[in-house]
Amino acid sequence: MSERLESARPDETPAIVWLGFLAMCVGMFMAILDVQVVATSLPTIQSALDIDPDQMSWIQTAYLIAEVVAIPLTGFLTRLLTMRWLFVTAISLFVAASAGCAMSGSFGELVAWRVLQGFSGGTLIPSVFSAVFILFPNKRQALATTIAGVLAVLAPTVGPIVGGWLTQTYSWHWLFLINILPGIASATLATRSLPKQATDPSELRHLDGLSLLLMATALTSLELSLKEAPTSGWISAYVLSLLAVCLASGAVFIWRTLRRNRPIVDLGNFGDRNFLVGSVLSFVLGIGLFGSVYLMPVFLAFIRGHDALQIGMTMLVTGIAQLITAPIAVALEKRMDARLLSAAGFALFAIGVGMSAFQDPRSDYDAMFWPQVVRGVAIMFCLLPPTRLALGTLPPDRIPDASGLFNLMRNLGGAIGIALIDTIIYTRSEPLGQGLWTRLQAGDVEAATFVGAPLQTISGHSGSFDADTTALLDPLVQTAASVRAINEAWMVIAVLTGCALLSVPFARRPTSTPRDPEMEANASAKRLLG
Structure with a gap:
């Protein structure tokens, strides 16, 4: 039993535990950073690989779909591989996929590697937050959560500046190559520092393949519908069909999962x-x-x-x-x-x-x-x-x-x-623009100030503008309408x-009662081993 579930004991080996945890945090940071740095440099990648503009978004969509499918599998994969080997496997695959992305010479190659990159990266974030509560007692959880949390929200914040600097200074290939050395270092440190547990191949016998397929179908169709709805329309046939697939497969997945003794995801x-x-x-x-x-x-x-x-x-x-x-x-x-x-x-x-x-x-x-x-x-x-x-x-x-x-x-x-x-x-910019035109034609100074229109163009004016004035104001009104729509989005959020x-x-x-890591490990072992 002790070999199967040898819990980390930070009171005895804090340096080793913290070193392994920090290695996990670095891997998580690279996975989150990768999404943002690639997003800021999509035009550069499009030009380099001669990708059709209509297909460009799939570079991100492929990653995000694979990621969202992988995230809820973290529990099953942890039971199968243990926390240490799940992280080491995931970060190793992430490094390999990053190298593959950098060497891609076509759109299809890049998307295929992005799928693997997204799936491997998807387990890294929940693995880190699991480690916070498994590796550390209460008095250290706050610090561990802060480290993980800061890196998780800092990555998308610094992503644009990192992506912009890399593409301007070097090339788009470095958007992916920057993952390799930190990833290798993280895998090496995690292998030596995280708690050693025996893997459990018997978990594969309990894998519900149909539930896995249903969950992947539901999440994939949901992601695709959310991607297409703003441009195609929420009530378009394509979006409605995707949502129908999502609801049907999701409902069957939930029903099937709640009836199983060892579900692939514990919705309980x-x-x-x-x-x-x-x-x-x-x-x-x-x-x-x-x-x-x-x-x-x-x-x-x-x-x-x-x-x-x-x-x-x-x-x-x-x-x-x-x-x-x-x-x-x-x-x-x-x-x-x-x-x-x-x-x-x-x-x-x-x-x-x-x-x-x-x-x-x-x-x-x-x-x-x-x-x-x-x-x-x-x-x-x-x-x-x-x-x-x-x-x-x-x-x-x-x-x-x-x-x-x-x-x-x-x-x-x-x-x-x-x-x-x-x-x-998409839907509010046009009506907001029409409203601004109406106010400008009525001589509204406040609207002119917001738009940035010269006041002399509307002073004493009533009715429609002539062609020259319309040509002068049109780009200003379009920009101002977009700003108004963005402001509405901010307010809704x-x-x-x-x-x-x-x-x-x-x-x-x-509860604020400190947890005893050894007692919890023993209790957890009894639950796992029946």
Whole structure:
């Protein structure tokens, strides 16, 4: 039994445990960073490989679909391979796939490697958050969660500046090559430092292949529908058929999973009230976090005309604010009720998102500074306490499955948030532009100021403009309409983020009793071995 489940004991070997955990964090950081650096340099890749513009989005979509399918499998893969070998296998495959992406000479090659890269990278985030609660007792969980949380939200913040710098200084190949050395180092350190456990090939006998197929079908069709809905329309035949497939396969998957003694994903975790509330908060955080990281580059690139490097420099404010706040969040998280901190974090984050809903076409770094500071301060309080709520009271053998579901909820929230943002921008820009034209034709000075139109062009004017004036104002009005649509998207995301507060009162106060790692390991071993 001791050989099968030799738990990490940080009180005896803290250096070894921390070294292994930090190696896992580095691997997770590279996986998250990879999504953002590639997103900022898609035009460069498109030009280099001569990819059709209509196909370009599949470079990201292939990764994200594979990732979202892999995330909930973390629990099963942990039981099969153990935490150590799951991480080492995943990061090794991620490194190999990154090398394959860099050497790709065609669109098909690149997409195939991106699928492998996404699947291997998908297990890294939940594995790290599982490790927080398995490797460390309560007094060190806050610090471990902070390290993981800071890296998880810092990666998309610094992604644009890293991607822009690499493509401008070297070539697009380095977007993938930068993963290789850190990945090899992480795998080596993890092999030597993480707890040694025996693998369990017998888990394969309990693998429900049909459930796996149903889950993959549901998640893939959902991701595809969210990708296509903003442009094709939510009620288009293609999107509705994808949603129908998602609902049908998802319903059968849930029914089948709840009836099995050893399901591929333990949905029973949602029966724990705190895990359910924490998952709701994770879902809403995904909407706000992914939404804000998506909206800022959209505004800075298409409204202000900045390149990836300039965008990254602007967005660095959020990362700096969160780094400064992290020690404060750790100190408070040890002393205060996680429910209160969660509520304060989401309220502050919603305010920070809402502050960005009042931009005009001339808004730039100065106008974006304080909203970013507020969001950066709030992020750690939106991540640490909800993570403790969701995972902190579960027994160790349930944590890998629960961590996969917890992180899946955040990714799904992000996908839905981005689809909602795109829908608002695509559908609202035209009517908002028509409204601005009406106000300008009526001589509205406030509208002219917002648009940036010379006041003399509308002063004393009533009715339609002549051809020259229309040609002068049209690009200004289109830009201003896009800004108004982006502002509406910011406000919708702010409202949705604020709605997270409604779930907090349903959580129970997490216990603050320190856990004994050895007792928990023995109890977990008994549960696993029957």
